[in-house]
Amino acid sequence: MPEPSPIHPASSVLRDRFQRxxxxxxxxxxxxxxxxxxxxxxxxxxxxxxxxxxxxxxxxVGEMFPPATDRAQPILEAILVTFQMALVGTVIGVILSIPMALLAARNTSPHPIVRYVTRSIISFVRTVPDLAWALFFVVSVGLGPFAGTLTIIVDTIGFCGRFFAEAFEEVDPGPSEALDSIGSRPLDRIAVVQIPGALPSMINTGLFSLEKAVRSSVVLGLVGAGGIGAELAVSMEMFRYDQAAFIIFAIFILVYIVEHFSSRLRERLLNQIR
Amino acid sequence: MNPIAQPLVQHGPVAPSVLSDSLQVEGLSKHFKGTEKSVFRDVSFSINEGQSVALIGANGAGKSTLLRCCVRLIEPDSGKVSLSGEDLSSKSGRALKKARNRVGFVFQKHCLVPRLSALTNVLHGNLAHCSGPRNWAQSFARQEDRQRALDCLEQVGLADFAYQRCDQLSGGQSQRVAIARALMQEPRILFADEPTASLDPQSGELVMDLFGRLSRSRNLTVFFVSHHVEHALHYADRILGLRSSELQLDSASHSESAASLREFYA
Incomplete structure (x- = not known):
């Protein structure tokens, strides 16, 4: 092997700018x-x-302006129903997600098989798009907001179940081991270590899924699952673009308000837990 | 005023005086799979009630493993351990957990739940005895348990910090809250695995001082692992030394010098 020259030792030779x-x-x-x-x-x-x-x-766009306010009352009622669907669906979904996530998280699951099965259910629920769930529930429980609410519950479980489980897994294992060493029970450790440890992340995820639910509940109406979507579809089909503009504007206001309040609430809650 | 310099109140049940052996270890051995050497072989010693014992040895000498094997947090390969005359080796599942509930454990890191108040964290020590929401948070707890938790904080000099979140406490304060949590268990014996390793020298002294005072005032057996030759000499009645997988030192601390102990780190 030739000795590298002292002026250009092998390690300091420039390579070409681009490699083939x-x-x-x-x-x-x-x-x-x-x-x-x-x-x-x-x-x-x-x-x-x-x-x-x-x-x-x-x-x-020209016909959209000025937006028509002639059906303002039914439209605003539909907006309220949309928000109510999103709120109820998210709250129930978040509550159901907690046990699902505990079964799915590596450090809280009672058995690897349970964990695998729950994980699979959560990912299945998440991969099926919400419109498909909505169609399924409309066929099973009939047209109207209940089908939409069920869709949001399922959607929230798919979303929160996964992120709650990840939050549980990221909790520092130290306190849990310390309490294990003195003979405490697993359920106690979940209540005093995992849940408080994951709470900030759970609040974030929960509020984000409320925002997500409000946006998706707008679309659910298009397939008959209640809410403002139905109004929007009708207005578009009847070429009432001015009415559609009013609806779109109302949706915008709703989403804006929800996002604004949820970020305010997030800050308050995160500073308060003890 | 030094917050710790308060009169200690005798608290909780005093262990019956007929039992002189608090911890008895016979022929304990441990070998981790896939490693060449065993961690320790055929270790035997016993600790009397109310005694304060230090375990010293170089990094990797197996001190922490020995400590954990004593309560079977790590399963020893062979040997027998008795706590207050109760044989731990044959127990399993719930019986083992029950035997552990009078063993306080303080770790190198404080292992507190950071977002919860000091009082709630101390209350968690009670989970050793009874499960359920009553011991999950100070706001659900029974009045007498809340009072007892506050008393435990008082004994470590932190009653004023009861409602502070633990992530706002300093390292030394957190370690003292962890000791208060162990006191909440009303332990017969307190194990401490390098409790001062993550503290500055002054906080370390404070914590060790606290162990000494608790051991005397409550007749509590204390068994601690330390890297600090001075701590071992000053705060322990007796020193055990682990080297080359064997217990090579077991003597009263007043008969040892810092120089002789330093050999264990050579």
């Missing part, structure tokens, strides 16, 4: 590029249609 990628990565990149170009056609991307559609968009 391996044949495999070049091939994979070419494959991806091809698939993406095909996907552009598959996704129906067309600049022509976009340009042709522009005047239509202009007309619709």
């Amino acid at each position: 990628p391996s044949w495999l990565s070049s091939g994979l990149f070419a494959l991806f590029l091809g698939f993406f170009l095909w996907s552009l056609a598959g996704a129906g991307m067309s600049l022509q249609s976009l340009i042709q559609g522009l005047p239509n968009m202009g007309t619709i």
Whole structure:
């Protein structure tokens, strides 16, 4: 082996700015590029249609103003129902998520099989989109807000179940081990160590899922699961764009208020726990 | 005023005086799977009630493991352990847990629940004896238990901090709350695994001082692991030394010098 020259020892030689990628990565990149170009056609991307559609968009937006207030009362009632669905669904969902998460978290689950089964249920619930749940519940319990509320409960379990479980797993194991060493029971340790330790994160997740529930409960009405979505669908179908504008504006206000209050509440609660 | 310099109140049941052996260990051995050497072999000693005993040894000598094996938090490979005359080796499940409920444990880290108040954390010591929501938080607890928790805080000089959240306490204060939590158990014996390792020298002295006073005033047996030769000499009646997997020292602390103990760290 040749001695490295003292002026340029092997470790200090500059490499080229760019390394030639391996044949495999070049091939994979070419494959991806091809698939993406095909996907552009598959996704129906067309600049022509976009340009042709522009005047239509202009007309619709033009017709939206001024927003019509003639159906203000039923619309505001529907907004209230939407919020009530979201609130009830989230609260029940959060309550049900706690035992699910305890069964699913590595450090609180009674048995690996229980943990695996609960984890699978939670991920299944989460992967099925909320509109699919809504369609399922509309068929089973009928049209109306109850189907929507059930959807939000299930959706919240899928979301909170996972994040609560992660919060439980991240709790410092020290206090739990200390209480184990003196002979306390697992349920006590969950109540005094895991829950207080995970509480800040649970409050965050819970309030975030309320915001998420408000947004999704707006859409649920489109498939007949109660709330403001139905009003929006009807207005659009009857070409009452001015009414639709009023509804969209009302939704915006609702989402804004909920997000504003939930962030205020979050700060208050996080500073208060003891 | 030094908050600890308050008169100590004799509190809780005094262990019956007929039992002179608080902890008795016979032929204890431990070998972790996949390691070449055993942690310790054939260790035997006994600690009298009210005695304060220090266990010294270099890093990795197996001090903490020995301490944990004494209450089977780590399962020893062989040997026998009795606590107050009660044989622990044969117990399992609930009986073992019940035997542990009079053993206070103080760790290197304080192991408190940071978001809860000092009073609630002390109350958790009562979970050793009874389970349920009454001991989950000070707001649910019975009046006499709240009072007892406050008394325990008083004994470590922290009654004024009862309603402070534990994440707002200093390291030394937290360790003293952890000791108060152990007192809440009304322990017969107190184990401490390097209780001063994460504290500054002054807080460390304060904590060790507290152990000494508790041992005397409550006739409490204290068994602590320490890296501090001075702590061992000053605060223990007796010193055990672990080296090369064996118990190579067992003598009264007044017959030892700092120089002779330092050999255990060579």
